[in-house]
Amino acid sequence: MKITELTLGILTAVGGFVDVSELVFMAQAGSRFQYALVWVIVVATVGMMVFGEMSGRVAAIAKQPVFNMMRHRLGLNLGLVTLIASLISNTITCAAEIGGVGIVLHLLTGFGLVPMAIAATFVFVATIWLLPFKWIERTYGLLGLFMVVFAVALVAIEPPWGEIVKGLVPQVPAGLSTTELLTYGYFAVAIVSAVMFPYESYFYSSGAIEEKWSEKDLGLNRLTTTVGFGLGSLLGIAILASSAQLFGPQGISPELPGTTALEAAIPFGRVGLLLALLGMLFAIAGAAIETCLSNAYSISQFFGWRWGRHLKPHQAPRFTFAWLAVFAIALAIVLTGIEPVALAEYAVVASILVLPLTYLPILLLAGDRSYMREHANGRIAKTLGWAYYALIVVAALGALPLYLLTEGGKL
Amino acid sequence: MTIGRVRLLTQLRDVQIVDRDDRDCGIVDDVELQGGPGEGLRVTAILVGPGAYRARLPRWAMRLVALIAGDRMVRVPWGEVAYISSTVQLAQTAQAYGLAEAEERARRLLPGIGGIDAPQ
Amino acid sequence: MLLAMLLVTGCGQASSDLAVIKTARSLAAERALVAKLDEEGKLRRAYAGGMQRAGVQQLLSGRNALSQPEGAAGQAIGAAAAVRDEAGALRAAALQLARIEAQRENH
Numbered sequence: 001m002k003i004t005e006l007t008l009g010i011l012t013a014v015g016g017f018v019d020v021s022e023l024v025f026m027a028q029a030g031s032r033f034q035y036a037l038v039w040v041i042v043v044a045t046v047g048m049m050v051f052g053e054m055s056g057r058v059a060a061i062a063k064q065p066v067f068n069m070m071r072h073r074l075g076l077n078l079g080l081v082t083l084i085a086s087l088i089s090n091t092i093t094c095a096a097e098i099g100g101v102g103i104v105l106h107l108l109t110g111f112g113l114v115p116m117a118i119a120a121t122f123v124f125v126a127t128i129w130l131l132p133f134k135w136i137e138r139t140y141g142l143l144g145l146f147m148v149v150f151a152v153a154l155v156a157i158e159p160p161w162g163e164i165v166k167g168l169v170p171q172v173p174a175g176l177s178t179t180e181l182l183t184y185g186y187f188a189v190a191i192v193s194a195v196m197f198p199y200e201s202y203f204y205s206s207g208a209i210e211e212k213w214s215e216k217d218l219g220l221n222r223l224t225t226t227v228g229f230g231l232g233s234l235l236g237i238a239i240l241a242s243s244a245q246l247f248g249p250q251g252i253s254p255e256l257p258g259t260t261a262l263e264a265a266i267p268f269g270r271v272g273l274l275l276a277l278l279g280m281l282f283a284i285a286g287a288a289i290e291t292c293l294s295n296a297y298s299i300s301q302f303f304g305w306r307w308g309r310h311l312k313p314h315q316a317p318r319f320t321f322a323w324l325a326v327f328a329i330a331l332a333i334v335l336t337g338i339e340p341v342a343l344a345e346y347a348v349v350a351s352i353l354v355l356p357l358t359y360l361p362i363l364l365l366a367g368d369r370s371y372m373r374e375h376a377n378g379r380i381a382k383t384l385g386w387a388y389y390a391l392i393v394v395a396a397l398g399a400l401p402l403y404l405l406t407e408g409g410k411l
Numbered sequence: 412m413t414i415g416r417v418r419l420l421t422q423l424r425d426v427q428i429v430d431r432d433d434r435d436c437g438i439v440d441d442v443e444l445q446g447g448p449g450e451g452l453r454v455t456a457i458l459v460g461p462g463a464y465r466a467r468l469p470r471w472a473m474r475l476v477a478l479i480a481g482d483r484m485v486r487v488p489w490g491e492v493a494y495i496s497s498t499v500q501l502a503q504t505a506q507a508y509g510l511a512e513a514e515e516r517a518r519r520l521l522p523g524i525g526g527i528d529a530p531q
Numbered sequence: 532m533l534l535a536m537l538l539v540t541g542c543g544q545a546s547s548d549l550a551v552i553k554t555a556r557s558l559a560a561e562r563a564l565v566a567k568l569d570e571e572g573k574l575r576r577a578y579a580g581g582m583q584r585a586g587v588q589q590l591l592s593g594r595n596a597l598s599q600p601e602g603a604a605g606q607a608i609g610a611a612a613a614v615r616d617e618a619g620a621l622r623a624a625a626l627q628l629a630r631i632e633a634q635r636e637n638h
Contacts, residue, residue: 062497063498068427076425076464076467077472080468080472106577106581107582108575247564250564251625252560254561256558256582256589258578259564259565259582262568265568266573270574270575273573299479301427304435304437304438306514313521314518314522314523317514318514320521321520339589371497407546407547407550408550410551410554411546
């Protein structure tokens with residue numbers, strides 16, 4: 001395994017960890033419940049590591065991306081239900097990301113949100129059209145490392161580290177009213193969904209096929225998913241903890257996506273603000289591209305079309321039309337005027353409903369020796385996989401009721 | 412042909428098809444069997460395309476599928492299946508079986524430019 | 532799925548009003564923080580202006596979503612939207628909304 005390749009893979013995973021939903025929910029979770037949800041970020045990240053590693057391993061050994069497995073393992077009808085549900089949830093997510101990019105560009109430049117969202121979409125189309133897969137992933141992932149300013153800002157504001165560490169212990173804060181308890185539950189589910197978004201598995205697994213991973217890449221896969229996602233989650237924890245320290249006492253539960261950037265502006269002024277906005281821009285932009293491509297991967301793999309950015313656009317024409325259509329629909333949703341924060345909230349709820357169907361084929365195939373040979377799930381992977389699967393099912397069952405009962409966490 | 416037995420549902424149906432050049436060219440959407448009650452059944456062809464599973468889906472779902480992927484069906488004789496592993500590999504190119512028509516139609520609508528090759 | 536969620540979130544007007552007031556209280560507080568940091572020279576012009584405009588827009592949308600936009604809560608939200616970009620005045624508007632929020636929660 002080349003050190004450069006490994007380092008770039010890990011850094012890309014770090015820079016690409018956060019998207020608009022995590023920005024919104026981590027900040028709101030911190031301001032509402034201080035550090036009491038830090039443990040949920042950790043639990044969700046470990047879940048993402050478990051399923052991410054399985055997705056990459058299955059791609060490397062069985063040479064199967066997620067949606068090929070989906071249909072094969074779940075059958076046509078359930079596979080089609082999963083496809084439709086994930087297309088809807090990923091498209092809503094893509095719209096939220098495009099809207100988020102529009103907002104950040106508006107805050108950086110002063111130009112209108114709508115022209116910025118349209119311009120950004122054209123840039124994304126050009127990016128995917130012109131660049132090979134690895135460069136697409138690396139460009140936005142590495143530029144997303146500007147997000148590290150949030151971690152540095154947390155250190156600068158000298159938070160109560162003991163309280164943050166206490167937040168690592170699974171807990172339910174004492175003395176909450178019934179409504180607050182339900183809201184706490186909603187944020188826990190939302191964080192799990194935002195960290196374990198299904199598009200991330202589709203993109204990661206298809207990306208492994210794009211890069212022609214094989215047995216020799218299993219070490220890279222393991223390190224990228226554990227170290228990369230682990231370090232990325234520290235950014236999420238930093239956003240939550242800064243919000244607890246800076247926003248909670250002022251009665252702010254960030255409603256505007258740009259408010260999170262103040263976490264860097266408060267200690268570092270204009271330079272901090274600029275770095276935070278740049279980090280948010282590239283992280284959210286990367287997520288917009290990932291959600292779009294993951295939809296195109298899903299459709300193409302389900303129907304058996306040629307797919308991938310390792311091919312030129314005209315060599316995989318139906319795949320190309322698929323991702324162009326996703327951008328067009330997502331941009332159209334943004335242009336209806338629905339707030340990107342509202343879209344992010346819908347995306348999180350829609351995604352957790354799809355998660356059980358997404359992860360079941362991965363879990364089954366990663367444990368199937370006829371495909372995976374000696375690389376099938378061992379005892380630890382099997383135990384963790386099924387434990388997390390149970391957690392995901394519980395979260396999926398609770399998501400919609402909690403969303404409705406708490407008005408999307410607003411009560 | 413593969414060596415050994417093939418499970419029609421778990422190893423064949425809904426499996427990715429690749430052609431002689433390893434290019435994706437569809438999914439085994441159904442399997443054609445020949446024979447009657449009291450006789451042996453034999454696989455005579457694989458059926459490719461959404462038209463093959465029209466009977467397996469509710470009407471509304473089939474309309475949605477047709478919107479995205481059309482409703483054509485192509486019959487590939489079983490003798491043209493060269494190998495079965497995690498994919499079904501055919502003996503000839505996709506064009507030889509008429510499995511590349513939709514891609515060709517879509518290709519004509521796209522410019523033939525773009526796509527930088529990554530350095531190896 | 533999206534339509535169902537949108538339809539159902541239109542129900543339960545009392546708790547919806549409380550949700551709107553809480554959101555408005557936060558928006559006013561966000562505007563106040565942005566104004567304070569802008570006065571300290573910590574923000575870029577485009578950012579401060581964009582945030583204030585977005586805050587005002589969302590406050591006005593929130594007021595229109597109330598069951599009684601012309602009631603006490605609606606007037607307080609309207610006042611928070613009308614306040615100029617000055618930290619002290621915005622903090623006062625946020626406090627007023629916090630008082631209304633507390634009354635609704637204890638009701």
